[in-house]
Amino acid sequence: MALALYHNDMSSCAQKVRLVLAEKGLEWESRHLDLRAGEHQKEWYIKLNPRAVVPTLIDGDLAVPESNVINEYLDERFPERPLKPDDPFGRAKMRLWTKQLDEGVHDAGIAILSFGVAFRHQYLSRGEAGKQMLESIPDPIKRERRRDVIEKGLDSPFFHIAIQRLLTLYRDMDNALAQHAWLAGDRYSIADAAFTPYIVRLEHLDVMGLLDPTPRTADWYRRIKARPSFQDAIVNWENAGYLDLMKRRGHEDWPKIKQIMENSAQATGAGA
Template identity: 85%
Template sequence: MTLALYHNDMSSCAQKVRLMLAEKGLQYESRHLNLRAGEHQQDWYVKLNPRAVVPTLIDGDIVVPESNVINEYLDERFPDPPLKPADPFGRAKMRLWTKQLDEGVHDAGIAILSFGVAFRHQYISKGEAGKEMLESIPDPIKRERRRDVIEKGLDSAFFKIAISRLLTLYRDMEDSLTKHAWLAGADYSIADAAFTPYVVRLDHLDVLGMLEPTPRVADWYRRIQARPSFKEGITRWENADYLTLMKRQGRENWPKIKEIMASC
């Protein structure tokens, strides 16, 4: 068995796959890409992943892109321990959770929160190089959302939409966690691994106050942090330079974020 993972240390999508690998106890070759240097936009990588995003899993001669697809692939390829619910309805609930991530939670939600609060400053500081990185984003909808939030920050209409979408997500998680211990049922599953980065990012931005209306989600996150996979998949990859920027900008912008939350 030869597994390799093209990933980035602070990427939410890469985090969920590293969590899955850690939960499975799988060893892999780390192939880290510097996203701010545009390494994921080079021709050789786009041939592996046409959307020019991370992560991409390599399993021998097999190439698997897209984090949610990778996690299901890993669970079927390495079924012990199983991280899908045993019953069909449980698996359906798990997939209804992960499906949301590709329908707005990621690109229109947590990514816009991150860019509006912190990452926009990296693009702006690079000047023309930052503009070139932005223009290299293949998806035109994603590119224009990023452009608007880089230019306008928290005043972007997309930023307000992102806050509203995330608050809806956390309320939905809260409701699910009133019924059972984990998102899709009584046991930890792919759904929990998939959604962990979308609370980790609040932590890294120092805006965990967004969870104040949803105490069960806050408790779920504490239990997630106590799992050995969290250290292996998240903590050991934390980038100190990014964290410094993220926390500083998060604290600075928290009063405005609370205002936006109150209007949602």
């Protein structure tokens, strides 16, 4: 039965599903959506994905939304090349990792970092159209966080919270990687695919210095990049126009981000 994926080239959530598809050697049809053009907010797409986000997996007549759910669905639907740990405790650890992505790491962490550094400039340059894009975000909490970061940039308190949350995440990853080679155990799993985009975005924004305090996490990312799936799921989909904006803005903002990072470490005692 043919698989299709509604996705976006630079979307973190789409990246993690493309990684699982690549790791499992599955063929799929690309249905790319232009998020800046609002294609994900069209009525026909909202019928497939009520939250109006990417990705959405199509498996025959079935539509499966939510990236973390999609990845588990794919692993159960196509059991060859399993990406879940064999034992129940390992699978529990895997799910504890992916669970936190939906509890703040994505929306309050990497998304706010991306908006504060790069994407806010797109919204501001579009004037009224940018305001309409913002107002079309259905989740009021997400919408108001975005509004504050678009208006205030790195001075938004939400941006500082995002840096703190990401630094905590990378420390947690570092601690786990001290115990085993991959996040949930000694074998690459869905957890590793799920968290790869949250380092990819640092590289795209040219703020990899956020990993300086966590060398095991940096080494994990080097090993991730050496896997064939990284080329298939990430590099082959990189959008040159977005990368130019992200790297340029990130390079400009890095000194201030580094200061926020250092202030956060002092406040939490993480640098002690």
